[in-house]
Amino acid sequence: MEALVYDNKIITGHKLYPVCGMKLQDVSEKDYHGKKYFDESIECLDMDKYEEIECAGDKKETVDAVIGIKKHLDKNRFSSPYLMLLELRMGYENVMNLSGTKLADKVSHTNEILGRDIDLYDTIYFVFKNNIAQRTISMFHNMKNGNKNLKKCEPISTDDFNTYIKPIKDYQYEPENDVVEIRRQLDINNYLEDINKFLGIMKYWCQRANHYKYKYNVNEYNSIIGELKIIWHEFRANKKIRLTDDNELDSEIIEEDYPELKNLQ
Known part of the structure; x- marks a missing residue:
């Protein structure tokens, strides 16, 4: 959409x-x-x-x-x-x-x-x-x-x-959700010892983004999911993170449920 x-x-x-x-x-x-x-x-x-x-x-x-x-x-x-x-x-x-x-x-x-x-x-x-x-x-x-x-x-x-x-004449979209606050909540450095919590918050915001998508507020969806994609890419690329088998399984489930996270374009 x-x-x-x-x-x-x-x-x-x-x-x-x-x-x-x-x-x-x-x-x-x-x-x-x-x-x-x-x-x-x-x-x-x-x-x-x-x-x-x-x-x-x-x-x-x-x-x-x-x-x-x-x-x-x-x-x-x-x-x-x-x-x-x-x-x-x-x-x-x-x-x-x-x-x-x-x-x-x-x-x-x-x-x-x-x-x-x-x-x-x-x-x-x-x-x-x-x-x-x-x-x-x-x-x-x-x-x-x-x-x-x-x-x-x-x-x-x-x-x-x-x-x-x-x-189009008065198009100036102001997001309802603060992406700076979303990034603060999902700062991976705060969850190195608790990856489950990070994944839980990530899943919440993915669900929140989809809520707007299904309500046809595509701009709000794009605003949130755009930030989540960047954060997810950083999470997957972070060499400091040690995932347990359960962590990896949960991560793969999130990627399956929200495949857009893996697409940075």
Whole structure:
């Protein structure tokens, strides 16, 4: 998972914007009137509107909306632009009536309309209401396993969507957790006689990092895990440390549970 931001300039500068440019919240309002699901500043392409205007005599199905995003690389660096396809499913109570074939046709036709000027983001998000999303995630993934057309699709709640994709214009992330304090807690020199305690604290912070990852706060996850990777590398490279067989087994279990610790890139 990677940190994402939305950039309205990608959409307002798109060739289709004069035809079907709208706010994502306004697109949502058409089917879910009176429900405030999205940041009201997010611009999108309303693909249904495009079909109504441009293809009234031969209207085909498309995805619901397209937004412009970039990957947040580090500090104030961002990737090249992408178009993200969205299916708004806030009215669904379950996912059993999703059709992979129908979705594939929607995506294919949407791609034809959008053209190839801007790359498509790999993942297509199905946005559900908060209370529905949690109990549909496992069902959704079971359906993906049996339908290759859903391979690039992911379910997400409205709250998680708004947490995950932040506006680029005021992007300045301030970590919730102090990485200096994390490093102080995991100073290996304090645990040369008690490696078990060091490993216990390391496991706690790995679990804490994953908590943020699963809540779509990718920036906080990256902030914590980035420091943990450095500390773990230093721990593994420290020649002063003498690990018992149990210590080594526990270390290997941590590496198995959190393989990102071994990747310093």
